[in-house]
Structure formats: structure tokens, C-alpha cells
Amino acid sequence: MTLLTVSSTNHSFTNISKISTKTLVQMNDVWASYDSKNYVLREITLSIDNGVNYAIVGQSGSGKSTLLKLMNGMMKPSKGQVKINYQTPDTHDKKFKPLMAKIGYIPQSLGLIKNLTVIDNVLIGALPRIGKLKSFFKMFPENEIKEAEKILKLVGLEDKFERKAYMLSGGEKRRVAIARALIQKPELLLADEIVSELDHVTAREIMNLVADAQRTFNLTAVMVHHNMQLALEYANRVAVIKEGQKILEIGVEGDRIVDFQTGNMTQKEIIELYNQ
Ligand SMILES: Nc1ncnc2c1ncn2[C@@H]1O[C@H](COP(=O)(O)OP(=O)(O)OP(=O)(O)O)[C@@H](O)[C@H]1O
Ligand SMILES: [Mg+2]
Numbered sequence: 001m002t003l004l005t006v007s008s009t010n011h012s013f014t015n016i017s018k019i020s021t022k023t024l025v026q027m028n029d030v031w032a033s034y035d036s037k038n039y040v041l042r043e044i045t046l047s048i049d050n051g052v053n054y055a056i057v058g059q060s061g062s063g064k065s066t067l068l069k070l071m072n073g074m075m076k077p078s079k080g081q082v083k084i085n086y087q088t089p090d091t092h093d094k095k096f097k098p099l100m101a102k103i104g105y106i107p108q109s110l111g112l113i114k115n116l117t118v119i120d121n122v123l124i125g126a127l128p129r130i131g132k133l134k135s136f137f138k139m140f141p142e143n144e145i146k147e148a149e150k151i152l153k154l155v156g157l158e159d160k161f162e163r164k165a166y167m168l169s170g171g172e173k174r175r176v177a178i179a180r181a182l183i184q185k186p187e188l189l190l191a192d193e194i195v196s197e198l199d200h201v202t203a204r205e206i207m208n209l210v211a212d213a214q215r216t217f218n219l220t221a222v223m224v225h226h227n228m229q230l231a232l233e234y235a236n237r238v239a240v241i242k243e244g245q246k247i248l249e250i251g252v253e254g255d256r257i258v259d260f261q262t263g264n265m266t267q268k269e270i271i272e273l274y275n276q
């Protein structure tokens with residue numbers, strides 16, 4: 001069984017965690033519900049340091065996307081506290097607009113506008129910096145267009161600026177969504193299963209891209225995955241969510257797995273727990 005083999009040949013994320021020890025994301029005993037009756041997340045306590053890659057893994061319906069929605073302020077906890085950079089995220093409150101601008105969110109559906117070109121999709125990420133009138137008429141300033149082109153080159157789409165989003169492959173769409181998040185100049189990137197459904201090679205290309213972006217922009221990344229192996233290869237920490245609860249948190253250091261939240265467990269036990 002090679003499921004829990006951690007590759008140390010990939011990106012050296014271990015260096016990133018040493019940049020700073022400041023906590024960027026803090027959740028204290030968070031409970032969440034969509035109907036005020038049933039809790040889809042319970043007792044979630046976690047802490048994410050600046051610069052790390054934090055993976056969230058769990059089965060379908062376990063609450064992973066809900067966890068990201070709490071971090072980006074789309075959803076409020078029923079109980080408990082969510083703090084991003086010591087502030088409460090809230091997309092509905094204008095007071096938190098400067099904070100929200102620092103959070104780059106890539107939803108599970110990617111949220112691309114299929115009839116817009118690649119570059120216009122990316123420029124959507126710059127809208128908070130552009131006046132409402134200008135953005136309505138799509139009058140993007142020259143410096144923003146240049147910035148979008150630069151980022152598209154970074155993500156390897158220099159030859160696809162004018163292509164409509166619906167004419168892209170799955171991997172290319174993910175690159176556009178990453179570019180749209182990066183143009184925001186975020187401090188925190190929240191990515192919801194952006195490599196699921198991709199073949200192994202493309203999934204790693206996209207993960208390497210995020211790793212490069214983390215190094216270049218000193219980004220903190222919280223990434224939801226279906227694939228435990230991929231999470232372990234790229235993340236500094238992996239949280240496993242099951243039926244709304246964090247049942248395990250694993251620290252990854254080089255090729256070692258450390259810091260089991262629930263005590264000393266063998267790799268076999270983790271696999272069994274995860275596969276339940
Ligand atoms: N808008 C909503 N209204 C009501 N219930 C919801 C809503 N969104 C999610 N849920 C429920 O909350 C629970 C957690 O959903 P969530 O989308 O967070 O799971 P997930 O782990 O991201 O799943 P997947 O891997 O399938 O994306 C599920 O039981 C789901 O049915
Ligand atoms: Mg989800």
C-alpha cells in the first residue's frame with residue numbers, strides 16, 4: 001500500500017512554513033448549519049500559519065466546502081469564531097471589504113464566465129480595484145490588463161488570452177481560475193477541489209503552479225482535496241473531515257508524517273479511518 005507515501009522530491013513546502021509563524025486563519029469551536037437545525041460542521045478548531053499549504057480532505061458531504069465558505073465569509077458560523085488575520089470575514093458587510101479583497105476564493109465550480117475570454121475572466125479578479133462605472137463598461141485600465149497578461153503567462157496561458165472560457169480544457173480552466181484569484185493579490189488562497197477530476201500529470205502541474213505562486217507571493221493556501229496522496233505530497237498539514245468533524249490533523253515534514261491530533265496512530269490506522 002503506497003497511499004501514505006510522502007514524496008520529498010516535489011516542491012519544498014517545508015521551507016514555506018518557516019517564513020512566519022503568525023496565525024492567518026483561526027477557528028475556535030465552530031459549528032455551522034444551513035437550516036439552524038442540523039449542524040453540518042461541529043466543534044471545528046484549527047489554526048493555519050502564514051505561508052503554509054493546508055489541505056482539507058474528506059468524503060463527499062463531509063463539510064469541506066462549507067469550511068471554506070466560513071473562511072471566506074460567505075457563511076457565518078452558528079457557534080464559535082472564525083478569524084482571518086484576527087478579523088471576522090463577512091462578504092455581506094462593507095466594513096470587511098479590505099479583508100475580503102485579500103482572500104482569493106476558487107469555488108468548486110470554478111465560477112468562470114463561459115462566454116467571456118480568458119483575459120476578461122482574469123480581470124474580474126481586479127474588479128474590486130476598479131470603479132463600478134468603469135467595470136460596468138469593462139474599461140479596464142492599461143496597468144490591470146498588463147498585470148492580467150503577466151499572470152496568464154505565469155500560469156502558462158500566454159497563447160490563450162482571447163479564447164472563450166468554454167473552449168478551454170479542464171486543466172486550462174483551473175489555470176484561469178488561479179490567475180483570477182492571483183490578480184487579486186490575495187494573502188489567502190482558498191481552493192475547493194481544483195485538481196479533482198484531473199489526470200495525475202495535470203493535477204500535479206496545477207499543484208506545482210500553486211506552489212510556485214505560494215513562493216512568489218508568500219501566499220497561504222487552503223486547499224480541499226479528494227485525494228489523500230496528493231494532499232500529503234503538497235501540504236504542510238492535512239485535516240481530515242468526517243461527517244462534519246475534524247477527526248484527524250496530520251503535520252507533514254519532508255517525508256515524515258508527524259503530529260497526529262488523535263494520538264499515536266499508524267499509517268494503516270489512518271487509511272482505515274479515512275476509508276470508512
Ligand atoms: N446550500 C446548502 N443548503 C443546505 N445544505 C447544504 C448546502 N450546501 C451543502 N449542504 C449540506 O451540507 C453538508 C456538507 O456539504 P459540503 O458541500 O460542505 O460537503 P463537501 O465535503 O464539500 O462535499 P463534496 O466533496 O461533495 O463537495 C452536506 O450534507 C450538504 O448536503
Ligand atoms: Mg465540496
